[in-house]
Amino acid sequence: xxxxxxxxxxxxxxxxxxxxxxxxxxxxxxxxxxxxxxxxxxxxxxxxxxxxxxxxxxxxxxxxxxxxxxxxxxxxxxxxxxxxxxxxxxxxxxxxxxxxxxxxxxxxxxxxxxxxxxxxxxxxxxxxxxxxxxxxxxxxxxxxxxxxxxxxxxxxxxxxxxxxxxxxxxxxxxxxxxxxxxxxxxxxxxxxxxxxxxxxxxxxxxxxxxxxxxxxxxxxxxxxxxxxxxxxxxxxxxxxxxxxxxxxxxxxxxxxxxxxxxxxxx
Amino acid sequence: xxxxxxxxxxxxxxxxxxxxxxxxxxxxxxxxxxxxxxxxxxxxxxxxxxxxxxxxxxxxxxxxxxxxxxxxxxxxxxxxxxxxxxxxxxxxxxxxxxxxxxxxxxxxxxxxxxxxxxxxxxxxxxxxxxxxxxxxxxxxxxxxxxxxxxxxxxxxxxxxxxxxxxxxxxxxxxxxxxxxxxxxxxxxxxxxxxxxxxxxxxxxxxxxxxxxxxxxxxxxxxxxxxxxxxxxxxxxxxxxxxxxxxxxxxxxxxxxxxxxx
Ligand SMILES: Nc1ncnc2c1ncn2[C@@H]1O[C@H](COP(=O)(O)OP(=O)(O)OP(=O)(O)O)[C@@H](O)[C@H]1O
Ligand SMILES: [Mg+2]
Numbered sequence: 001x002x003x004x005x006x007x008x009x010x011x012x013x014x015x016x017x018x019x020x021x022x023x024x025x026x027x028x029x030x031x032x033x034x035x036x037x038x039x040x041x042x043x044x045x046x047x048x049x050x051x052x053x054x055x056x057x058x059x060x061x062x063x064x065x066x067x068x069x070x071x072x073x074x075x076x077x078x079x080x081x082x083x084x085x086x087x088x089x090x091x092x093x094x095x096x097x098x099x100x101x102x103x104x105x106x107x108x109x110x111x112x113x114x115x116x117x118x119x120x121x122x123x124x125x126x127x128x129x130x131x132x133x134x135x136x137x138x139x140x141x142x143x144x145x146x147x148x149x150x151x152x153x154x155x156x157x158x159x160x161x162x163x164x165x166x167x168x169x170x171x172x173x174x175x176x177x178x179x180x181x182x183x184x185x186x187x188x189x190x191x192x193x194x195x196x197x198x199x200x201x202x203x204x205x206x207x208x209x210x211x212x213x214x215x216x217x218x219x220x221x222x223x224x225x226x227x228x229x230x231x232x233x234x235x236x237x238x239x240x241x242x243x244x245x246x247x248x249x250x251x252x253x254x255x256x257x258x259x260x261x262x263x264x265x266x
Numbered sequence: 267x268x269x270x271x272x273x274x275x276x277x278x279x280x281x282x283x284x285x286x287x288x289x290x291x292x293x294x295x296x297x298x299x300x301x302x303x304x305x306x307x308x309x310x311x312x313x314x315x316x317x318x319x320x321x322x323x324x325x326x327x328x329x330x331x332x333x334x335x336x337x338x339x340x341x342x343x344x345x346x347x348x349x350x351x352x353x354x355x356x357x358x359x360x361x362x363x364x365x366x367x368x369x370x371x372x373x374x375x376x377x378x379x380x381x382x383x384x385x386x387x388x389x390x391x392x393x394x395x396x397x398x399x400x401x402x403x404x405x406x407x408x409x410x411x412x413x414x415x416x417x418x419x420x421x422x423x424x425x426x427x428x429x430x431x432x433x434x435x436x437x438x439x440x441x442x443x444x445x446x447x448x449x450x451x452x453x454x455x456x457x458x459x460x461x462x463x464x465x466x467x468x469x470x471x472x473x474x475x476x477x478x479x480x481x482x483x484x485x486x487x488x489x490x491x492x493x494x495x496x497x498x499x500x501x502x503x504x505x506x507x508x509x510x511x512x513x514x515x516x517x518x519x520x521x522x523x524x525x526x527x
Contacts, residue, residue: 055432091425105433
């Protein structure tokens with residue numbers, strides 16, 4: 001698959017929470033419209049920070065981020081591109097039921113009243129959590145909450161979906177079902193997905209392109225095109241081979257090199 | 267019934283029994299101390315018996331209920347004004363740095379000024395109308411409410427703010443569904459505190475400037491050197507206030523804090 005265009009355009013991004021220690025440093029990357037992009041990096045390198053910046057909730061120190069030619073940030077008006085965001089933590093309203101949590105964002109996204117309930121049902125079913133429709137989030141397990149958060153992000157059918165390790169709290173079998181569904185869903189839509197993960201196999205299975213980051217503060221280390229045709233199988237030996245190559249490739253950069261001898265930074 | 271249920275039932279009844287015992291012991295102790303004070307003070311502190319008699323007398327006079335009603339009404343008016351202004355101001359301060367910078371010193375000052383000063387200044391400036399005392403009370407109460415609410419708003423989860431921004435929740439939705447519910451425990455604390463303070467203050471206001479109301483009654487009894495009636499009237503009104511609390515505040519609290527359990 002070839003990628004052209006700069007639908008999400010990140011240039012020379014510097015982000016720092018305290019103004020002193022950088023969390024992301026001089027990072028540039030482009031994601032094409034309709035692309036499934038994975039972001040891979042060691043723990044604490046700044047992956048979540050990157051998504052925060054793309055979504056506009058964190059202001060960069062310097063650098064620019066544009067989506068569809070419009071700068072993101074505080075002034076994100078109604079004409080800017082709608083974003084669905086699966087945060088690393090679920091970020092549901094504990095005092096609203098599962099259905100209400102989704103309904104609130106659907107209404108904010110301007111979904112017609114008549115469509116709200118069917119939409120909720122559809123996505124809850126897709127994520128196999130229909131029976132929790134009227135449950136308080138605090139009564140759900142971590143994985144169930146995360147699936148509600150995914151349902152919420154997808155239900156508004158946004159042009160851009162940001163996902164921060166959405167399947168890392170699920171058991172492996174459920175995670176596989178979810179990955180498959182996400183791959184199918186993406187193929188049927190023309191959504192642009194930026195998917196953060198620390199699982200190389202997951203990135204290879206889902207993405208058309210993988211952005212590999214350096215240790216923190218994150219810069220772009222390398223970009224890898226995944227040319228394995230879809231539909232892919234999770235156990236595909238080609239993925240195994242690519243996985244081994246990537247591990248080999250990042251070893252040094254992520255601080256596990258033969259001559260680095262030091263612990264990776266957390 | 268399973269053994270588990272039996273055990274949990276016993277725990278509950280055990281807990282209640284214990285609380286009841288503690289309550290009884292504490293009350294008896296308080297009564298004993300009072301009675302002792304009566305003996306030591308040469309009769310200036312009325313005995314429990316005299317207070318009981320006064321209670322009986324007062325409870326059977328019609329005018330005391332008019333006074334209670336007058337005082338209750340005043341409490342509600344000031345309480346409603348102080349909580350709504352205080353909550354509005356507290357939320358605005360918690361969400362907006364400029365509003366915070368402007369009002370913070372005023373609130374800090376307001377907390378430090380003794381309540382009596384508000385009342386006396388109001389009487390000096392506005393006269394002894396009913397409204398001047400009530401305005402003084404509202405002014406005295408607002409800083410307390412603001413203080414509690416600002417704390418609650420400041421302690422909210424920034425993650426939910428970010429979520430609201432990403433999904434572009436409308437301002438009102440955000441205020442009610444995201445901020446409001448996080449702040450609701452402190453709102454309840456604020457209203458309760460405000461209600462309790464309102465009662466303490468109204469007695470002062472009425473004693474200083476009003477001919478009617480429970481506070482005025484308590485003050486009359488004091489001037490006529492009838493401490494038994496003074497205490498009886500206060501007690502009667504405390505019972506009424508506890509009833510109001512149980513009827514209004516308890517159910518509201520249950521409704522708003524249900525999701526936590
Ligand atoms: N809210 C915050 N305030 C201050 N520092 C933060 C905050 N969030 C993250 N950081 C710091 O920024 C750096 C990058 O964090 P980030 O959460 O982006 O990493 P990550 O790659 O998502 O890690 P993980 O894989 O563990 O989720 C870390 O050093 C972290 O300590
Ligand atoms: Mg992260």
